[in-house]
Amino acid sequence: MARRKYVVGNWKMHGLAADLAEVRAIADGARAFPEVDVALCLPVILIERAVRAVPDFPIGAQDVHFAEKGAHTGNVSAAMLRDAGATLTIVGHSERRQDQRESDEEVRSKAEAGLAAGLSVILCVGESLDIREAGHAVETVQAQLDASLPRAETGVPARLAIAYEPIWAIGTGEVASPADISEMHSALRERLVAAYGDGGNEVRIQYGGSVNASNAAEIFAADNVDGALVGGASLTSEKFLPIVEAAARV
Numbered sequence: 001m002a003r004r005k006y007v008v009g010n011w012k013m014h015g016l017a018a019d020l021a022e023v024r025a026i027a028d029g030a031r032a033f034p035e036v037d038v039a040l041c042l043p044v045i046l047i048e049r050a051v052r053a054v055p056d057f058p059i060g061a062q063d064v065h066f067a068e069k070g071a072h073t074g075n076v077s078a079a080m081l082r083d084a085g086a087t088l089t090i091v092g093h094s095e096r097r098q099d100q101r102e103s104d105e106e107v108r109s110k111a112e113a114g115l116a117a118g119l120s121v122i123l124c125v126g127e128s129l130d131i132r133e134a135g136h137a138v139e140t141v142q143a144q145l146d147a148s149l150p151r152a153e154t155g156v157p158a159r160l161a162i163a164y165e166p167i168w169a170i171g172t173g174e175v176a177s178p179a180d181i182s183e184m185h186s187a188l189r190e191r192l193v194a195a196y197g198d199g200g201n202e203v204r205i206q207y208g209g210s211v212n213a214s215n216a217a218e219i220f221a222a223d224n225v226d227g228a229l230v231g232g233a234s235l236t237s238e239k240f241l242p243i244v245e246a247a248a249r250v
């Protein structure tokens with residue numbers, strides 16, 4: 001099945017009003033590559049301004065709460081994200097799994113809440129260096145995916161994507177080898193098909209972890225890689241657009 005390449009920037013806790021110029025530059029530049037789906041996941045406080053600045057370009061969040069509303073001080077619901085103009089959200093990023101101690105169950109609830117509200121969802125999974133070195137990466141990440149995946153009856157997989165992000169590769173300059181990425185993505189594809197039947201083949205699987213202009217082409221050429229979730233190299237159009245271009249060239 002041909003899946004469109006999906007390249008998404010995750011700005012993490014970076015970005016002030018002055019950086020909306022970069023959002024504009026990225027959105028303008030991405031138009032040259034209509035064969036690639038491109039989006040930016042911004043700090044929540046920038047979302048509405050970014051949507052006004054680039055109304056035709058998908059802007060997303062980096063997290064969403066699982067509840068529709070209520071006594072959850074400091075959190076933001078999927079309906080609020082939609083209201084601000086967001087069309088997607090990341091859930092289960094390893095930085096949140098670590099810093100906010102998010103469990104697989106919580107990540108599943110967040111994914112389900114996002115989908116139910118009409119958002120697209122990028123669900124992140126990935127192993128630590130210890131697990132990789134012990135030779136248990138594949139079964140560990142499969143189990144993490146099984147436990148975090150939204151249930152089939154919640155309308156997946158049309159708006160769901162998975163980001164395989166080895167924790168040891170995030171922000172470190174270390175990149176998983178194309179062979180290891182392909183092996184993991186094939187193993188995750190098996191779990192998606194087990195969960196959703198044929199529909200599991202529609203779910204895009206991105207790689208994330210120190211993707212940049214120099215390594216993107218090789219990563220995108222690997223089997224079963226449908227795009228990338230990009231942190232540091234998504235902060236400027238100068239660094240991000242060559243990655244989008246590499247996706248277009250595969």
Ligand code: PEP
Pocket residue numbers: 010012165169170171172208209210211229230231232233
């Ligand atoms: C990420 O934030 O999801 C990520 C992969 O970061 P980086 O590209 O900086 O490693």
